[in-house]
Amino acid sequence: MRRTLQAAAESFPIAGAFTISRGAKTTAEVVTCTISTSGMIGRGECVPYARYGESVPGVLSAIEDMRGMIEDGIGREDLARQMPAGAARNALDCALWDLEAKLSGIPTWQVISRDAPQKLVTAYTLSLGEPEAMQRQAAEHAWRPLLKVKVGTQDDAARIRAVRAGAPQSAIILDANEGWTPDNLAHHFALCAEARIALVEQPLPAGNDAALRDHARPIPVCADESVHRTQDIAKLADRYDAINIKLDKAGGLTEALALREAAREHGLRIMVGCMVGTSLGMAPAVLLAQGADFVDLDGPLLLARDREPGLHYKGSDVYPPEAALWG
Structure with missing residues (x-):
């Protein structure tokens, strides 16, 4: 059955500020991805990281570029061949794992x-x-x-x-x-x-x-x-x-x-x-x-x-x- 892909940016406040040698931030900016089929929804989250040239808009665009393949049923191994490592692929990969667990009834840990x-x-x-x-x-x-x-x-x-x-x-x-x-x-x-x-x-x-x-x-x-x-x-x-x-x-x-x-x-x-x-x-x-x-x-x-x-x-x-x- 055909899948449906959705992705959205979300922001979560940090308690205080989080500071490393590259700077400080007060919010966690994440991208959440959902892949659904047969009444089941798999979810994944990623954090775009500027150190690796990533941004929220860039990750959303990279996920959107995969829409056709995801909705046509691409698997995790093929996804790894089609996308570079990074935050966008993480959100999709983890959403696929979650969806597989829900469809099969087998928890991911058992796999x-x-x-x-x-x-x-x-x-x-x-x-x-x-x-x-x-x-x-x-x-x-x-x-x-x-x-x-x-x-x-x-x-x-x-x-x-x-x-x-x-x-x-x-x-x-x-x-x-x-x-x-x-x-x-x-x-x-x-x-x-x-x-x-x-x-x-x-x-x-x-x-x-x-x-x-x-x-x-x-x-x-x-x-x-x-x-x-x-x-x-x-x-x-x-x-x-x-x-x-x-x-x-x-x-x-x-x-x-x-x-x-x-x-x-x-x-x-x-x-x-x-x-x-x-x-x-x-x-x-x-x-x-x-x-x-x-x-x-x-x-x-x-x-x-x-x-x-x-x-x-x-x-x-x-x-x-x-x-x-x-x-």
């Missing part, structure tokens, strides 16, 4: 795993700011077992020490968002070791990270902007210890699952992350993150308003999605 999904401990993200403000943020959330901290300036020494002082017992991930340089790498790595940092994410710019190959890494280093597709893994395995898989980068759950397996084959640790979006965007990532070494799926916790129904969070625990939400 991708032998084991029922369990609750996960997610990181909670602290925005970039002045050291004193970041220490206050860390102290406020020191009860959480895992914090992710945005850094990425020319000298983050005071910030690293301030966050560790504020949350002395929490495991900490530092996300430099490509903000460090080969010249200050040793300085920052030494500070990370001193502060017992668990993981450093994307310290150098994508495409300019070769220095990591021959550089002593006293703490594990994770690729984010440097890795999008399975083909990226082989060339990164000699300079990173882990990869951050995000559905919006990979272009959906289908490619993300393949990316996860490729990373494991190369001995890399797995982190599953997210953009700042709603529970609809996080839901498939919760299934992807089962068994991951690090989980960063706190997007809805950063919002002033989430979807209803949304994912269930209890403290830093995030529970698998109910069928009413996705999958």
